[in-house]
Amino acid sequence: MPASDRKGASAPFSLAIDAMGGDHAPDAILDGLELAAERHPHARFLLVGDEVRLGALLAMRPRAAKACSLRHAPDVISGDLKPTAALRIRGSSMRVAIDAVAGGEAAGIVSAGNTGALMALAKIVVKTLPEIDRPALAAIGPSARGDVVMLDLGANVQCDARNLVEFAVMGDAFARAVLGLTNPTIGLLNVGSEELKGDERVRQAAETIRDSHIGTNFRGFVEGHDIAAGTVDVIVTDGFTGNVALKTGEGALKLMRDLLRQVFTSSVPARMGYLLARPALDRLREWMDPRRYNGAVLIGLNGVVVKSHGGTDALGFAHAVDVAMDMVTHRFNENIREGLARLSAATPRETPAPR
């Protein structure tokens, strides 16, 4: 398994694609690749799944056909399979795609399949970067001041101060690679912005980040309302809080959308009002379109691992491929390693975590 340090640049395939994962696979995946192949003309995809079915679908999608090589995988991991069970199915499309990343054939993988299985397989097969205790789940969302990166979104329900510091370094590298920011600002999620707020864990993490090379862009503690306000570019938190915050924000926005739908269908004048305001409302809807933000990334691994929402369509899947391509192209993992090396030089780790 030649896990070369520069695999991203030299792997024969940009990405391995799990063609069989997700509610609308493989059709939506192939349609997404047709879009992605146009946006990334130099990308090469290793398409993994049922060879016969995929061959037929590729025949109708000329751009995807040109960008893809097919690899057969007889099995599919279903959405409700437990991660421990998924680990035992060696012939699944997800596993074969992940094996290609671990073997250095592809720089990353995109899958719309079972999240728990993808996280478990990625950790065990692709493996965590040697400098990292625990990988984190990161994603991008809309805010009043532009896109915001948040992590961890649920890979680690319990985190210590060191984990939070590593998330800050990884979030910084992620915002540079995927949002294209040269100097992303970083905030640590807490119950108040004053220095004495929160528990020992966040206070200790804040101190270490402040002393690190990203300290100049560290804005200290931020609060829940800062996520939508876009006060900082990167929000760092533990996986429990991050998962709850992400879903709470999504839930609040969904409630507003549902209530607005009721408002605009509640009377004839309200319907007319909707038609008049429609162009502006459509721009708002487009701006908040969840497909534009599709693609959660498991970062801190020895390869790029992107999870597309299972229910997404071609446009959403193509966006997840965009995120993965940005990470591969901008040498994301090399940036993390450099960041962590600088962190270790500045703040020697006191208690090495178990591997």
Place this chain on the structure above:
Amino acid sequence: MPASDRKGASAPFSLAIDAMGGDHAPDAILDGLELAAERHPHARFLLVGDEVRLGALLAMRPRAAKACSLRHAPDVISGDLKPTAALRIRGSSMRVAIDAVAGGEAAGIVSAGNTGALMALAKIVVKTLPEIDRPALAAIGPSARGDVVMLDLGANVQCDARNLVEFAVMGDAFARAVLGLTNPTIGLLNVGSEELKGDERVRQAAETIRDSHIGTNFRGFVEGHDIAAGTVDVIVTDGFTGNVALKTGEGALKLMRDLLRQVFTSSVPARMGYLLARPALDRLREWMDPRRYNGAVLIGLNGVVVKSHGGTDALGFAHAVDVAMDMVTHRFNENIREGLARLSAATPRETPAPR
């Protein structure tokens, strides 16, 4: 200090009112009491603050004047004062009002002043119920299926399983007293709804709640999106997660409101559309009006302690008084005590927490 068990029913004053706390005190407080006195004709308020100023304001508010007795307090706790410093000012309006609760003169207190100071003073002076490890901050918010109670919202950034169980019992009693529900459903906030999700702490808490007298109404784990969806009546979580979730949800709704304002002022047709849909939009705005949800409650204390938002107006303050009156009238603390007694009978505590 005759801390009678039935103080709520027998105290000479229903509530002590900190007349000097908050951005618009004392005027907004007095205007709020004028409304509250009409809604609660039998209530008696102990109005605490600058005697001369309050006397002059009461002279212009006949209903409040009839319901209130004045008590002088020479000092005011400013909004930015540290709790430790606030504890030393014995002549503040907040402290004198809290002393009245601790002394059995009033069944509860409402203050729009410094939150940290109110929490610290209430814990130290009014004291925690003997059966409770830690008081929690609870509030009510809107959801797609009616009002929802959430706790803890930040009183305890670190909680163990036993704390979460006590929050469930207190949240149950709170929903009965303030929302008037006879059988509130309860959910424990987690990163997924499956039984194996989350950390040991939430899994242990879920098991204990399931075995308790409120187990029949326990719906197990809920996720962030369940808050706005109103899946359950009571959401139980630790103070760190609850504080972040509350502010994240508020932030998302504020973002939507701001964006809608931009939409409806973006063009002449959009403005006309707004005017046509306005009655329905106004109903939506009224339904979500933060003043309707004003009044966070510190529960688990030997008296009713309600914190009004500092920036609220008369309508908001009157609502905070409504919440406090509901708790006093419906023997809220007695319900908690009965609930905890039944809990202890069913699940003997293994490790008594330090007092």
